[in-house]
Amino acid sequence: CNLCGYSCFKENTLSDHIAAVHLGEKPHECSECNAKFSLNSQLSLHVRTVHEGKKPHKCPECDYSCEARGNLNAHISRVHEGKKPFACVQCDSRFPQKKDLQHHIDSVHEKKKPFKCDSCDKYFSLKHNLNGHIKSVHEKVKPFSCTKVNCDTTFTSKSKMNRHIE
DSSP: OTTTOOOOSOHHHHHHHIIIIISOOOOEEOTTTOOEESSHHHHHHHIIIIISOOOOEEOSSSSOEESOHHHHHHHIIIIISOOOOEEOSSSSOEESSHHHHHHHIIIIISOOOOEEOTTTOOEESSHHHHHHHIIIIISOOOOEEOOSTTOOOEESSHHHHHHHHO
């Protein structure tokens, strides 16, 4: 790949890489929940794990289960062994996954915030944070309910609910 140096053997694999990684194309849509994916294999994995509940690989130390053996090994290394093999060269931070390191570099050191809210022009470093912002601020969704007796207060985040309870 001329853009990032990724290499592969097949031309169509390179085309898939460019479309998914650099163009952000997600042409494969789940018929049950409308989630979109770059690759058909990602859609298939989504259907098996989310809608069919197939997660045959179980962690021996907790309730975590997943579809792929490699994901289980990564979970054990990251969660139970506390391994953080990916180090930032600009500071002392370490991360359990390469994607976490890349996000750190992008958001902390390069100050990138590529995800823009169409309603208020606010920017976010993670799409997950943008989605949470839209739900809580613009759609007024408050999915977390106080667990105290006779309290009907709802909250946009679990942390806000916990502060209320304490």
